[in-house]
Amino acid sequence: MKKQKIKNQIRRLRFDANEMTQAELAEKASVTRQTIIALEAQKYSPSLELAFRIAKVFDVPLEEAFQYN
Amino acid sequence: MQFLNNYSNRELNIWAELTLDILVYLYFIYRVYPLLINGQFNNETLVPIIITTIIISIIYSIIVFGVINIFTKEEEKDERDYFYELNSYRISYYISQGGILGIICLILFNELYQENIGLLTPPKIAMIFLIISVLSSTGKSLTQLFNYRKSI
Numbered sequence: 001m002k003k004q005k006i007k008n009q010i011r012r013l014r015f016d017a018n019e020m021t022q023a024e025l026a027e028k029a030s031v032t033r034q035t036i037i038a039l040e041a042q043k044y045s046p047s048l049e050l051a052f053r054i055a056k057v058f059d060v061p062l063e064e065a066f067q068y069n
Numbered sequence: 070m071q072f073l074n075n076y077s078n079r080e081l082n083i084w085a086e087l088t089l090d091i092l093v094y095l096y097f098i099y100r101v102y103p104l105l106i107n108g109q110f111n112n113e114t115l116v117p118i119i120i121t122t123i124i125i126s127i128i129y130s131i132i133v134f135g136v137i138n139i140f141t142k143e144e145e146k147d148e149r150d151y152f153y154e155l156n157s158y159r160i161s162y163y164i165s166q167g168g169i170l171g172i173i174c175l176i177l178f179n180e181l182y183q184e185n186i187g188l189l190t191p192p193k194i195a196m197i198f199l200i201i202s203v204l205s206s207t208g209k210s211l212t213q214l215f216n217y218r219k220s221i
Contacts (some may be wrong), residue, residue, distance in 0.1 A: 032144050
């Protein structure tokens with residue numbers, strides 16, 4: 001069975017948000033920059049709470065920032 | 070300082086912990102092995118080795134962890150850090166449990182076939198426990214480092 005993964009659009013959303021840096025996003029979402037790097041590399045699936053926090057930073061609905069394939 | 074910039078504060082602390090584990094292990098084996106060979110391994114010879122190991126560990130911790138925290142900014146743990154930490158504790162637990170099971174088997178076999186595998190004295194059991202705790206800590210650090218590197 002193929003492994004299900006949560007994909008995200010964080011990199012695109014960052015650039016759309018006036019080229020927000022990873023450090024700025026990390027600070028706003030209360031995580032470390034390494035976590036943002038891991039998320040953008042699609043190598044870490046965030047908790048529901050963190051996913052909501054990130055979507056809130058960009059002021060977009062959760063499903064625009066994260067997709068479940 | 071380029072090396073310090075490539076790693077987060079947490080990763081550097083884990084590297085330092087791993088290095089300490091390896092140093093303790095090597096020092097312990099270096100001091101204990103000749104005693105085992107010469108048959109001088111007992112409480113009197115083991116206690117000074119353990120005390121020296123503890124003193125070395127404390128000095129190492131003050132210097133190395135101090136340098137790391139001076140040159141890198143300490144970050145608050147987030148959910149990913151806790152997740153990897155829990156994962157590493159699981160590995161550490163398995164190693165400890167495996168080690169304890171090994172000691173139980175060793176004691177039982179020692180009781181049954183004493184002449185074949187040699188006398189298992191309390192200092193030897195203490196030494197095995199120390200080695201298991203170092204191995205368990207090493208397993209924990211390696212798991213954390215593996216997870217951090219894998220996700221970058």
